[in-house]
Amino acid sequence: MTILIAGWLDFPPETARSMIEAADPLIRAALDEPGCRAYSWALDPTKAGRIHVFEEWASEADLQFHFDNAPYKQMGDHLRAGGMSDFSVKKYRSDLAEPVYDDQGVPRSDFFTA
Template identity: 30%
Template sequence: MLIVSGRLHVAAEARDAYLADCHEVVTQARSAPGCLDFALSPDLLDPTRINVYERWESDADLTAFRGAGPDAGQQAAILDAEVMRYRISATEPA
């Protein structure tokens, strides 16, 4: 299992529009083979930050969905990003 987690930063005045533009991406991801969870959300403290959380069954599933990544418009809006991929070897209830 993989978890992709981190943050994106966009201009504060553009964050709501950026997230609205991602609605279809979230919808597609959640129905993609191997996607266990996918969420983009506004940060409660930083008006420029978008929190990223994805959970995938495998690298192949993630790669098949992601393709080339964000479209050019979304990529241009991102001012900074720190998103990492984590390989999970075991899980248990919290």
């Protein structure tokens, strides 16, 4: 079962970019953890100060390892020190993943390979 984490974090617009840059070692540490398939922060192009977060984990055990590991705790300190004003981050379980485009290159909203 794949676990996806998606959401956003709000910071003062003048500090959002530096928050990502300063978090780089912690982001890289997460990417080196077992079961971490993706861990990314990106600036929102339409809402100043908003950072979008995306993570993909192979299992609940891998995600728990991440939560118990020092870089996760350090990230919390980093976010609090950076003046985060609001956030919404959720986790999602996924039991099926397949391409958006079929063999003819047509985007499909239905699940067509299962």
